[in-house]
Structures are given as structure tokens and as C-alpha cells.
């Protein structure tokens with residue numbers, strides 16, 4: 001790890017302590033040299049980490065500037081106490097506040113320039129909702145912590161040869177048509193084009209637009225949203241110089257040859273985007289929040305509660321999320 005010694009660290013939030021997050025963080029600290037990982041600090045409860053990896057050295061840090069030095073010999077932890085002991089696989093609502101506090105701490109570190117970006121381990125959303133967390137997920141909560149409105153950040157998931165951006169995210173399917181306004185599609189398209197240029201180095205991003213309805217509405221016979229909202233958004237984005245397609249039938253957008261034609265697809269709802277992505281590369285997929293003044297990545301999987309503590313959960317996606325955050329920071333610093 002000497003090659004990374006002077007590098008600004010990343011902050012990794014522990015996520016749900018009863019899920020697979022803490023186990024993956026400790027496992028990747030052990031494998032830091034094998035994967036040539038940049039230094040990172042875990043924002044979370046050292047007691048949770050010890051449940052999964054009692055045998056590794058930990059060092060509690062309050063001053064993040066020590067992290068690069070500590071990292072080679074111990075896992076640096078910005079410790080946040082839990083209310084209750086961790087039982088792998090069984091989240092405790094009493095620990096919800098600590099889960100949120102870990103995210104708050106990591107964001108404070110990145111906003112003050114002490115870390116280069118944040119990687120978030122998965123949270124158990126239903127548990128957090130029950131203890132007062134009123135954002136749908138990290139994506140919106142991070143916007144709020146950055147002083148922006150919830151709907152200003154944009155979710156993108158990236159895997160090998162595919163990037164998908166859901167325009168509507170964590171809402172019931174029945175509410176999608178109402179939520180899908182031309183303004184929203186334009187906002188998501190503008191943020192996506194901007195960040196593909198500035199954070200991913202794609203000078204003229206090609207953005208495919210998925211239709212909402214079968215056969216892109218079949219001239220109105222199978223739905224009108226293409227004509228009323230999606231096509232007007234396409235015109236508005238083109239007026240801004242953004243390279244977007246017309247609304248395309250979603251069923252033929254994701255096969256191998258189709259994927260060559262674009263750098264990202266704007267999808268109209270959560271599963272239209274995430275099913276192809278997680279089918280093509282569940283293990284390697286990374287969730288990135290666009291539109292923020294900070295770098296944030298995350299594995300594309302959730303808490304996988306039944307696997308927690310068994311040491312069988314795969315770490316590929318968490319590893320890819322760490323590497324992507326480091327790459328994004330390097331690109332930005334150039």
C-alpha cells in the first residue's frame with residue numbers, strides 16, 4: 001500500500017450492522033494489498049465490526065488525517081456507538097440512529113475535504129423508516145446533507161458496458177406515470193450528461209431514452225406518456241445540446257449490440273433500469289449518486305440479511321464501489 005500512502009482516504013459507512021456491510025468492509029481491509037486499495041476509514045460502530053471480524057486490529061480515529069498512516073496496520077474506525085449488540089441477520093431498530101449518524105459523519109468528512117469521497121454499505125430501509133428516517137434512500141438523503149433538495153440528486157448504476165439511470169426511483173409502480181414529468185426527465189438528463197462528462201471523462205455522452213409503455217406507446221394505442229412527457233423532454237434536452245435518442249422501446253434496449261450505441265440509458269422507473277443492470281452484472285455493479293458536490297458510490301446489492309455473519313457474501317460489488325470512488329477522485333484531481 002505504499003503507492004497510496006499520501007492519498008486522501010475514502011470514508012466507508014458501515015450501513016446496517018446486522019447486514020453484510022461490516023463483514024465486507026473488514027474482509028476488504030484484510031485484502032487491501034491484494035486489491036491495491038486506497039486507505040479508508042470506516043464510519044460506524046467498532047463493536048459491530050468486531051462481531052464479524054474479532055481478530056483484526058482496529059484503531060479508533062477522530063482525526064482523519066492519521067488514516068493513511070494507520071491503514072497499513074489497522075482498520076481505522078470513526079466510532080459511533082450502538083444502542084444494542086448486533087445480531088447478524090436481525091436488524092435492531094434501536095441501532096437505526098447510529099446507522100444514520102455514520103452517514104452524517106462521512107458526509108461531514110467529505111464536505112470538509114478530509115476524505116476524497118464516500119462509499120456507503122447498504123442500509124435496511126424499512127428499519128430506518130421505522131425510526132424516523134424520512135428520505136427514500138441514501139440518494140435523496142445525501143442531497144439533503146449537501147444542502148440540496150431531495151430530488152436534485154440522480155441515481156446511476158454502472159456495470160460492465162451498461163449504465164442505467166432511473167428517472168423515478170423508490171415509488172410504487174402505480175405512481176410512476178404521475179411522477180414522470182417532462183421537467184423531471186430534463187433534470188435527470190442534464191445531470192447525467194454533466195456528470196458523464198465531468199466525472200467519467202465522456203466528452204459527448206450519448207444518452208438513450210427508454211419509453212415507458214410497450215412498443216414506445218404504439219402511436220398512443222398503448223399509452224400516451226411518450227407523446228405528452230417523454231418526447232417533449234427529448235426536444236428540450238436536444239435544445240441544450242445533449243445527445244439523446246427518441247423514446248425507444250425498452251425491451252430491445254439492453255441486448256449486447258444495442259448497448260454499443262449509448263453511454264447511459266435514462267429509464268422511466270426503478271426496475272426498468274435495475275433489472276437489466278443486476279442481470280448483466282450483479283456482482284460487479286456499482287451505484288453512483290450524480291448531481292452532488294461530492295463523490296458517492298455504493299455496492300448495487302442490499303443488506304442480504306440471511307447471509308450476514310456467514311462469510312459467504314460476495315465482496316465484488318463493494319470492491320468495485322471502492323475502486324470506482326478512487327478512480328473518480330483521481331479523474332477529478334487531474
Ligand SMILES: NC(=O)c1ccc[n+]([C@@H]2O[C@H](COP(=O)([O-])OP(=O)(O)OC[C@H]3O[C@@H](n4cnc5c(N)ncnc54)[C@H](O)[C@@H]3O)[C@@H](O)[C@H]2O)c1
Pocket residue numbers: 020121122123124125126138287298299300301302303304305306307312313314315
Ligand atoms: N444502497 C443501499 O443501501 C441498498 C441497496 C439495495 C437494497 N437495499 C436494502 O436492502 C434490503 C434488502 O433488499 P433486497 O432483498 O431487495 O436486496 P439484496 O441485494 O439484499 O438481496 C437480493 C438477493 O441477492 C443476494 N445478495 C445480495 N448481496 C449479496 C452479496 N454481497 N453476495 C451474495 N449474495 C448477495 C441476497 O442473498 C438475495 O438473495 C432492503 O431493506 C433494501 O432497501 C439497500
Ligand SMILES: N[C@H](C(=O)O)[C@H](O)COP(=O)(O)O
Pocket residue numbers: 136137138139140155270274287298300301302
Ligand atoms: N435502488 C437501489 C437498489 O435497489 O439497488 C438502492 O435501493 C439504492 O438506494 P440508495 O443508494 O438511494 O440508498
